[in-house]
Amino acid sequence: MATRIKMILSLAICAVLALVHLPFTTAGGGEGAAPFDYKKALHSSLLYFEAQRSGRLPHNQRVKWRGHSGLADGLQQGVDLVGGYYDAGDNVKFGLPMAFTVTMLSWSAMEFADDIAAAGEWRHVLEAIKWGTDYFVKAHTEPYVLWAEVGDGDTDHYCWQRPEDMTTSRQAYKVNRDNPGSDLVGETAAALAAASMVFRRSNPHYAQVLLHHAEQLFEFGDKYRGKYDSSIGEAYSYYASVSGYGDEMLWAALWLHRATGKASYLDYAVDMADEFGGTTWAITEFSWDVKYAGLQILATKVLLEGKHPEHKATLEKYKAKAEHYLCACLNKNGDAGNVNRTAGGMLFVRQWNNMQYVTNAAFLLTVYSRYLTSAGQEPPVLQCPDGPVHADKLRSLARAQTDYVLGANPAGVSYLVGFIGCMQGYDNWFLRRGANPNVVVGAIVGGPDHLDRFRDRRDNYMQTEACTYNTAPMVGIFAHLHGETAITKKS
Numbered sequence: 262m263a264t265r266i267k268m269i270l271s272l273a274i275c276a277v278l279a280l281v282h283l284p285f286t287t288a289g290g291g292e293g294a295a296p297f298d299y300k301k302a303l304h305s306s307l308l309y310f311e312a313q314r315s316g317r318l319p320h321n322q323r324v325k326w327r328g329h330s331g332l333a334d335g336l337q338q339g340v341d342l343v344g345g346y347y348d349a350g351d352n353v354k355f356g357l358p359m360a361f362t363v364t365m366l367s368w369s370a371m372e373f374a375d376d377i378a379a380a381g382e383w384r385h386v387l388e389a390i391k392w393g394t395d396y397f398v399k400a401h402t403e404p405y406v407l408w409a410e411v412g413d414g415d416t417d418h419y420c421w422q423r424p425e426d427m428t429t430s431r432q433a434y435k436v437n438r439d440n441p442g443s444d445l446v447g448e449t450a451a452a453l454a455a456a457s458m459v460f461r462r463s464n465p466h467y468a469q470v471l472l473h474h475a476e477q478l479f480e481f482g483d484k485y486r487g488k489y490d491s492s493i494g495e496a497y498s499y500y501a502s503v504s505g506y507g508d509e510m511l512w513a514a515l516w517l518h519r520a521t522g523k524a525s526y527l528d529y530a531v532d533m534a535d536e537f538g539g540t541t542w543a544i545t546e547f548s549w550d551v552k553y554a555g556l557q558i559l560a561t562k563v564l565l566e567g568k569h570p571e572h573k574a575t576l577e578k579y580k581a582k583a584e585h586y587l588c589a590c591l592n593k594n595g596d597a598g599n600v601n602r603t604a605g606g607m608l609f610v611r612q613w614n615n616m617q618y619v620t621n622a623a624f625l626l627t628v629y630s631r632y633l634t635s636a637g638q639e640p641p642v643l644q645c646p647d648g649p650v651h652a653d654k655l656r657s658l659a660r661a662q663t664d665y666v667l668g669a670n671p672a673g674v675s676y677l678v679g680f681i682g683c684m685q686g687y688d689n690w691f692l693r694r695g696a697n698p699n700v701v702v703g704a705i706v707g708g709p710d711h712l713d714r715f716r717d718r719r720d721n722y723m724q725t726e727a728c729t730y731n732t733a734p735m736v737g738i739f740a741h742l743h744g745e746t747a748i749t750k751k752s
Contacts, residue, residue, distance in 0.1 A: 297663075303743060308702045316396075317344075344395055356489075361733075362393065369740070391467075405437055407478065410496055448512070455520070479526075508538065530560060543597070583629070584643060584644060593648065606661060606670075622662060627738055666735070670709070678705070
């Protein structure tokens, strides 16, 4: 599950956002109105990643109210861990959600490169990915060592302060042979493998460096198996790996197969499919923790391309599980179970930060519709228990979820946002009803409850905290929808 397991309510979180309702529509939204301004949404989402940067900021930093922070990270341990991203509203660098964020940014860049470039944002997407991958390369200090976290949630959440001013512990934690973390290691390998494909043309040397680290990390994760939150107790309280490490290792294998073309990685995904749950788990969510739906779609892509007939039987099983997820989102799963929807039409998985499931679903629905269409099958349909569904319906649902995020919802607000000493942050700002001094443009907050209700207060962190992994999948979707809108206007 994708909730943080432990949270002291009286301390709350350290950087919950009070929403600022920015206009992301060109004509007010609603039936018959002009489309939302997806180009502006894309631009804003990329600004958000600049606001989440840790480390020494570059001269071309566009979010000017953000300053250098975490410049001594790793110093106590004798390693350079400066850089990377803060995951959400706090000042901890959690490796697992950070790696997933970079994987999804890279997948967005691969699938929607032309749309991103047409919107004038390609350089900013590359910068967002590289800010994460540079950090992962630093954190992988030895073949069987990966630094997993900087800072700890308990001391960090005691304070409510800007990262530039933080006075809390910057203790760093690692996984190694004796204290393994195959889930974290696997996700980081996936992120680096996916990113290597993005940089292959523009920076081939850097792409090769990323791929080298990815392959080493995959070997590490497979050879020394274990859950990272069993090795690092500080991570368990905030980003517990509830799904285990099997999904991340399959996810990494499929990304490495896509990046290298080496049959050994696909063989691994086939040989371990049953043991690691790839062909047995039927899942109705996709998140920083639970990767099954994503990896099942990656495996299905191999099948739809007509490659590797020797693995067709296992790939068909992967496809069946991928379709279970997609049909559940479409409410076409019959008695097998569907994803709940609010009266306003939002996919609803759980109370805490539900928007991450919405944005990830929009991404997977769009990508799979493209894979179906590219496969040349006529008509391109998804086979669901309640009947076949045309690829267009997948794109329509993805667009409806995106528009819900941007303002087509019962509250009529955009959940895409357009933040002091330690306790002074609480005293001066946390309970204050006034506006924030700075706006984290491009952040996507946790979102409304199962009744489409949203309470816009800083202490309502379940709904108002924004996270990098909420926004990452939308980079590609905003670019794609902007491209579609531009084509429609010309026709």
